[in-house]
Amino acid sequence: MxxxxxxxxxxxxxxxxxxxxxxxxxxxxxxxxxxxxxxxxxxxxxxxxxxxxxxxxxxxxxxxxxxxxxxxxxxxxxxxxxxxxxxxxxxxxxxPDDVPVDGRTRELERELRATIEELLQLRGDDGSVAAVLRAIKEPGTLADSVGYDPELPVGTKIEILGTLDVTERLELTLRVLRERLADLQLRRKIREDVESGAQKQQREYLLRKQMESIRQELGDDDASVVDEYRRKIEDAGMPAHVREQADKELARFERMGGEGSGEAQMIRNYLDWLVAVPWGARSEENLDPTHAREVLDADHFGLDDVKDRIVEFLAVKKLRADRGLDAGEAPVAAAGTDHDAADENAPRRDDAPRRPAASRRRDGGTILTLVGPPGTGKTSIGESIAKATGREFVRIALGGVRDESEIRGHRRTYIGALPGRLVRALRDAGTMNPVILLDEVDKVGADWRGDPSAALLEVLDPAQNHSFRDHYLDVELDLSQVLFLATANSLETIPAPLLDRMELIPFDGYTVAEKTAIARDHLVPRQRRANALRDDEVTISDDLLRLVVDEYTRESGVRQLEREVGKLLRKAATGIASGKDEAPVRIDLDRVRDALGRQKVFHESAARTAVPGVATGLAVTGTGGDVLFIEATRIPVSGSKGGLVLTGQLGDVMKESARIALSWVRANAERLGIDAERFEDAEFHVHVPAGAIPKDGPSAGITMVTALVSLLTGRPVKHTVGMTGEVTLQGRVLPIGGLKQKSLAAHAAGLTDVVISERNRGDLDDVPQEVRDAITFHPTMSLDEVLAVALEERPVAVTQTA
Missing domain, CATH: 2.30.130.40 (LON domain-like)
Structure with a gap:
């Protein structure tokens, strides 16, 4: 009361x-x-x-x-x-306390007494305090006994004092003491762990000192080797799991007590490679898109589409880094990315909690791959990207690689085992975020030693490469910070799963004007330096450079052009060094002919198509676009009903195109003004010159039809006309690929009219303006439109067997 x-x-x-x-x-x-x-x-x-x-x-x-x-x-x-x-x-x-006599209160009282006794045991009570507490009979007084605990916060004591109901007070006190008990148990465990670790370290230290003393007495210098490795491991900045592996291997080496065994030497080699990886090193990255464009423009002429895409790539990376949206790095061209840090420029700690793979994708998983003919600047633009971003550059040549161990490394059980090329590239770069160029990824092979392209799947997948495992190192390697670049000449030989991870950037080649500008601004200055010539000692005009491009080279790139320019300047350097010429030397036409010889490239479309039965087609080869002449002739053969002979190393697709072409011409002979008897007792021979070169692809159909119609009507194909497109039995013209490369080849060959499919009209936006100004494109939907554009109006006298 x-x-x-x-x-x-x-x-x-x-x-x-x-x-x-x-x-x-x-x-x-x-x-x-x-x-x-x-x-x-x-x-x-x-x-x-x-x-x-x-x-x-x-x-x-x-x-x-x-x-x-x-x-x-x-x-x-x-x-x-x-x-x-x-x-x-x-x-x-x-x-006063009004204690209800019920089971709940008594159960809480027993739990509280047990908890207090555990606390007293942890605190080292000698039994005196426990005896006093056991003498307390009232549950409310037992709960109030926590007031004697000097470590209990004042606020908690006030809360207990203010709890008037005894049962509620017991519950509150029990909850508070259980928290105190858990805290004391954790402190005790931490103290014991620390003491145990300290004892272990002290024991290892004493044993190591004893071992050093024994070795010094024996004149053994292995101790200095172990100390050197220990220092290198300490300075390497390894992630926690890698450091653990390194310490384990070093302990094995130390226990062997010498380098006489082969296993000891294997361990030393392994440790050498482990400390050679630049675990903690990282280049400071420059993602300024304006600076990147300036560097690309200074190093490369043209290639605006390529430069725009690379600048976009770097701009997105910069925005993601500035706004804290990127979890790591992203690559280019088979390019690259990280990651566990909120800032892309912060290195990831391997002992930090890993995030889900989906959140680790770099820039949406973009992998840029540069595809184009040789000599178009794919490798050099990779170097420019590295220079623009401030990263180190390493090139890995994959041409002819057939051993999967070249990518993943050998297992250490093999004699002469080495890490894969990626680990070696990181060692050479000296940082964990270089630009790595995977050159000629389309020429990777496969045999009984494995499929290297399958290993590249993990390397180029932003969702996986943060935990790449090299077989030799056998530790996880974070490649997500690497900016990968891949190059290829063609896509046909790249496995589909690998191709699926790439964004393709085409390098289709240069126009004559672009090659001339490249030669003037880049090749001539470079060859001057290569041949020890000063800038004012040799000059060459743009007109002569254009002549060299037009008459001595036939390529999509500029590699052969640089060789020809080098010949010219070597001749000039020889004249100056021997005293025959005085500087400055001005290169004229006579010097060009003397250094390079007679003209090597001829545009013979006018002569070739003057005879009925020859048509000019356009094709894409491994070296870019090219002009393809298709010849047809009729051979009288008794008893034949229009047979077909194909020569010129044609693939299955081109063979089918030839059969379709002959079938369409026979089916429409009357409408075309062709006598049906011309198909009787005759055999038709279709030939594509340069027979030593295999040819295939779905783009020669309309050219074969035009050649056959020209042959049978006696109307020559206009010498200014080239064509590309596939055909159906109904005479429909189907679209093709590689229009830009084919257009560049047509322009270089002097053609002024190109017949294409109507469905390729949209692809004309990719063709350089210079080419579009020089060539009239004729989009067509049917073979009738093709023949109207391609054939001369009147037949000419036939001088061959018809």
């Missing part, structure tokens, strides 16, 4: 007094026999305090007065008022 009293209020700062607790306070209670002790925090009084009896008044050290108070019961503070002498008094409702 509660009673109400009017008591003196004594505030307590950072102190909580519970019932049954004695406390001495530097407070003079005057004549009061009972007071209310109320805890106060931040100037705020608690609602519940402790009614305490003044046991005795005491004299404190220093002459002050105080009193010894004994807590009796909880009191709920009511209205406050000022007493006669100005003291603060308060109306107090006394609330």
């Amino acid at each position: 509660s009673t109400t009293s009017n008591l003196l209020l004594i505030p307590l700062d950072d102190l909580v007094v519970f019932p049954t607790m004695d406390v001495t306070l530097p407070v003079d209670p005057g004549e009061e026999e009972r007071v209310l002790l109320v805890p106060r925090t931040d100037g705020e009084f608690a609602q519940v305090g402790t009614i305490a009896r003044v046991k005795r008044r005491v004299r404190l050290p220093g002459g002050g007065r105080g009193a010894l108070f004994e807590g009796e019961a909880r009191g709920v503070a009511g209205a406050a008022h000022t007493g006669p002498t100005g003291e603060l008094r308060v109306t107090v409702e006394e609330r």
Whole structure:
């Protein structure tokens, strides 16, 4: 039952007094026999305090007065008022513990006693405190015993004091002590682990010192080798899992006690490679798209589509890095990416929690692959990308690679085992984020030693290459920071799964004007330096450079052009060095003919198509676009019903195109003005010159039809016309690929009209403006339109067998 009293209020700062607790306070209670002790925090009084009896008044050290108070019961503070002498008094409702006798309360009491005993054991109690607690019979008083714990926060004690219901107080106290128990158990475990680790380290240190002493006495210098490796491992900045592997191998080497065994030498080789990987090194990256475009323009002429795509690639990477959206790195051309850090420019810690693979993709998983004929600048533009981004550049030549170990490395069980080329590339670069060019990825082979292209699938997949495992190192290697670049001459030999991971950027070749500008701005200065000539010692005009391009080279790139320019400048250097010529030397036509010989490239379309039965086609080869002449002739053969002979190393697709062409011409002979008897007792021979070169592809159909119709009608094909397109038995013209490369070849050959499929009209946007200005393109839908454009109006006298 509660009673109400009017008591003196004594505030307590950072102190909580519970019932049954004695406390001495530097407070003079005057004549009061009972007071209310109320805890106060931040100037705020608690609602519940402790009614305490003044046991005795005491004299404190220093002459002050105080009193010894004994807590009796909880009191709920009511209205406050000022007493006669100005003291603060308060109306107090006394609330003694009302303990319900039920199973819940008794169960909580038992749990609390058990928890308190565990805490006392952890704190090293000698049994005296436990005996006192066991003497407490009342559950409310047992809960209040936590007030003696000096480590319990004041706020928690105030909360327990303010809990009037005994059962609720037991629950609260039990929850608080369980948290304290868990905290003490964790501290004890940490302390034991630290002590155990320290003892282990001390033991290893003593044993190592003893071993060093023994080796010094024996004159063994292996100890210095171990110390050197230990220092290299320490300085390598390895991730945690790699450092663990290195320490394990070093411990094995140390236990062997010498380098005489073959296994010891294998371990040394392994450690040499492990510390050679630049685990902690990273180039500072420059992702400024304006700077990248300036570098690309300075190093390469033309290739605007290629430059635009690369600048877009770097701009997206910069935005992602600036806005904290990129988890790592992204590559170019088979290019590259990371990652576990929010900033792309921050290296990833291998001991940090790994994120899901989907969140680690670099720039949406873009892999850029440069595809085009030789000599078009694929490799050199890779070097320019490295220079523009401030990264190191390493080239890996994959042409003819057939061993999967070249990519993944050999297992250490083999004699002469080595890491794969990727690990070697990182070692050569000296950083973990270089530009690595995978050159000629289309020429990777496969045999009994494995399929290297299958290993490249993991390397070029942004969702996997953050954990690439080299067979030799046998630790996870993060390649997501590498900017990969791949090059290829053609796509036909690239496996489909590998091709699926790539974004293709075509390098289709240069026009004559572009080659002339490249020769003037890049090739001539480079060859001057190569031949020890100063800039003012040899000059060559643009007209003569154009003549060299037009009459001495037939290529999509500029590699042969640079060789010819080199010949010219070597001749000039020889003249200056021998005293025959005085600088400056101006190269003229006579010097060109003397250095390069007679004209090597002829545009013979006019002569070849003057005879009926010859048509000019356009094709794409491994070296770019090319002009293809298709010849047809009729041979009288008794008893034949229009047989067909094909020569020129034609593939299956071109053979089918020839059969379709002959069938369409026979089916439409009357409409074309061809006598049906011309097909009787005759055999038709279709030939594509340069028979030593295999040819195939779905783009020669309309050319074969035109050659046959020209042969049978006697109307020659116009010498200015080239054509490309496939044909159906109904005479429909089908679209083809590689229009840009074919158009460049037609322009270089001097053609002014090109017949294409109507469905290729949209591809004309890819053709350089210079070519579109020089060539009239004729989009067609049927063979009738093709023949109307290609054939001369009148037949000519036939001088061959017809």
